[in-house]
Amino acid sequence: MNSSNEKKLKEILAKVLLVDRTKINDRMSRKDVKGWDSMAHLMLISEIESEFGVMMSDDDITEIKTVGDIKRVLRKLDVAI
């Protein structure tokens, strides 16, 4: 667990998806968030990749449906979060 990475991720989610950062939790999903369309999804992935210096596989990207999924993929890429 790394709280500064958690904070960075929340910052990106809040800015890209226009959600209140205090309301972000692992269960928040693409279905629930109005602004989380395919364009926003790409934007989100691109920002996360550059912030954490990782490259996600296309399979991972399509499988990401929730904030928890993002963290799972990041952990797979050795990001402590």
Place this chain on the structure above:
Amino acid sequence: MDSDEASKERISESVSSQLKDILDLVRKEATHVNYWNAYKRIQRLNLKVLNIPDEKKIKIALLSSFTIDPLGMYLDIKSRLVGLYPEIYIGPFNQYQQEIIDEGSKLYAFKPDVVILAVQAESLLGEDFCSEFVKSSGKERYQTEIIDQFERLLSLLTSRTDSLVLVNNFIVPSFTPFGILDNKVDMGLKSFFYGLNQRLTDLYRESTQVYVVDLEGVASKHGKSRCLNFQMYYRGSFVFSGSFLSVIADEYMGYIKALKNLSRKCIVLDLDNVLWGGIIGEDGFDGIRLGKDSPGNAYVDFQRLLLSYYNRGIILAINSRNNYEDAIKVIREHPYMVLREKHFAAMRINWQDKVQNMIELAEEINVGLDSMVFVDDNPREREQIKQALPQVLVVDIPPSPFLYRQALESLNDFNVLALTEEDKMRGEMYYARRMRKQLEKSMVSLEDFLRSLEMKIVIKHADDFTLPRITRLINKTNQFNLTTRRYTDVEIKKMRENRDEFDIYSLQVIDKFGDEGIVGVAIVRKEPQTWILDSFLMSCRVIGRKVETAFLAKIVADARKKDISTIVGEYIPTQKNAPVKSFYLDHGFRKFQQEGEVSRWGLDLTRSTVKIPEWLEVKDE
């Protein structure tokens, strides 16, 4: 009815202020994600409630052979950042030809002011063009085909709308299968694109409606390897990276500003540390940095850039805090000055408030403040102009003179769309005149500005830590120096030890921008009934902020505590210290003696005093 209107106005004001807050985020930090965030949030605002004058509206249509939505986002925000209210139309993916050919298309229904046509070569030549290029014959024929196609489309477009048409040229690929032989073979791949761009440019050289945007040049400047973000390209067919989108949008904004009369006509320059290095009033004619060696050569180079602007019709002017004689001597006589008196349409070299100078310059030159650009190395002066005259474009030049040139070159604010009719010019002049009148009314006062600096001052008796700085100030300060008496550090140490006869004060100034350090010194010679101000001086960095009044007030207060009845100030004029000629008079002193050059001024403490300006916080230590 009335309450209805009032509530409408309230809603409109609230939307305006939300819009401003959103844009401030981008102003503060212009990252890709902040542009995205601002764009999405603005989309959610109810902008219809705003009452926008026509001259601030702009409709921009984007037609392209690829996903161009993110460019729309950048153009939207960048237009708003310069006070425009854009409406953006993005043509359907790769249907630019249909949109132009079909008279009933959404493009024409949109009635754009600007049409941007961004077409990739691949979409015209086929995706295998580059890989088959080596084998293909009749390469010039391909060029002709592309040019003909453009000509057909654009003549249709221009016959159907009056809008300004911006056509990108082609980015010359940095890879060629010919390698080092690209310009040895009959026609290499790079040569093909260079030739194509040249033919496109020639085709529209005379046009007053179609402008060829040098995308190739913009890409080279940005670095072609940074123009593409592979992830975004392969996953979402975004042809341009986020960083490049911002640069392209800036290029388009050059045209849009020119179209909407937002271009600037006049550059107003500070002198010290802008046109030359150092401070003429302190360093003198031979001490300023201007010449063949670093950093003087950077200032020469910066002047050369200004001269090139001048030759193109940009007006130059001066707004500087200086003794006129000192500064004008440099402008007239310094061997390395590139700009001379004749290059400046107007000059304000004085000790007046720079805001006032700016207004006077606008009047004298007869341009609007919204046509002016202000270049000053001092962040406080810049802040003052920004606050008082928000219409002026204040350039935040970097601290190093090496980067001045680049900072001014990167502005896209000096463009014109050539053939401006005379009528339009005249209209602009009247508009500027009107704007200026409005502005004078809304100008904040000097006091408001000083208040906003949140200044604190610390006044102390000299100690071991402050003594070296005090000595330096005593021996270096010329302009704000009442007696210009120089003392060695030995003499100062002796005075300090002799506490019965002397008090040495230091003045430190801190404001919201940071700590200025020790900027003022006073030496008081103490007699039984009278304190005499032997020395009173201040660095020119803080002139015009009324801290001298607080400094004097503190000494007066100390004297009062010791039951002193009179404070005597001495003034010895020099060639440099004209700014303080009336210092004692301005603070209620009366002249009682003139002995040669030395005048003596007295303040009777039983009758008058000096007050600390209320916006200054004085810390006692």
